[in-house]
Amino acid sequence: MKVSVGISARHIHLDEETYKILCGDKKIVNVKNINQPGMFVTDDYFTIEGDKGSISNVRLIGPLRSYNQVEISLTDAYKLGVNPPVRTSGDLEGSAPIKITGPCGSVYLPYGCIIADRHIHLTKEMQKFYHLEGKDKVNVLVNTLKGGVMFNVDLKISDEAYFEMHIDLDDANAFMLKQGDIVDIIE
């Protein structure tokens, strides 16, 4: 069955305490909703830093969460000199350390940097509707000039969801996919 593609550029999630250290008294602003219900891009940008380098203008995705998380691609990881595991959002134990700097301060996270796994957002109802009950991973067929199959695409079930496959920029560019392109869940 078909699913549309959402491309996740590198981004950050923060908890309230860390946001305060980095941004002071500023309030978080919803600049634009993204497809997943309740989530939005903000006007807060940070610099992330590893042993070998830094990357600036990394955007905060709102709302604030109960944890800090930096999602990057492997290309970013090489540039920064960090060694993040491939993980589901929120599964941060033993993930890579990283430094974040904002307009009002810096934090060194002892863990929190990951390469987000390829995943599809859906509800339990969608899982049933699309005959994906009992599955937690699927394979996805990509029909582009540099097409192929992506293995291990995680089914990420939540109460509210926009049916969409999220991939990082490395996958997007390798497979020549753009935001909103359509791919096929094959099993």
Added chain:
Amino acid sequence: MKVSVGISARHIHLDEETYKILCGDKKIVNVKNINQPGMFVTDDYFTIEGDKGSISNVRLIGPLRSYNQVEISLTDAYKLGVNPPVRTSGDLEGSAPIKITGPCGSVYLPYGCIIADRHIHLTKEMQKFYHLEGKDKVNVLVNTLKGGVMFNVDLKISDEAYFEMHIDLDDANAFMLKQGDIVDIIE
């Protein structure tokens, strides 16, 4: 069957006339052989430039050829603001224009910039040995944490070859492959 992976970072091939414009009277130097027989990395680096940006330190691969060709990834293409097609090396008609600057001068190539297709170097004898006669494309299975299948991997037959699959840095990073990793030709 198994084949090892060779990762092609962005690079340039030049003809003699263009090399002279860019590098003057300097002679091309073999710094280190690469796996493909007769080919080598040089000590010549150039800046490539498109409508939106430039990338420096792009290495010349020797020896000199009968044509000019700049091989980049889609990530590079976005940065440069160029729109290269996915092509086999040497198939340059209608490919993207690009500017190259060296220590002694610049050239504007009206065409020559491509995204190299995924390809496997082999001889006719290897093609027979590996039961790939009659095929010009294969699919390749990648067993990594971000694994999958790459479609449309071109079989590139030459008189001399080191049996190796060449991919660009976008594919390498998306699939988490490193130089020398082993993948499977599946059909």
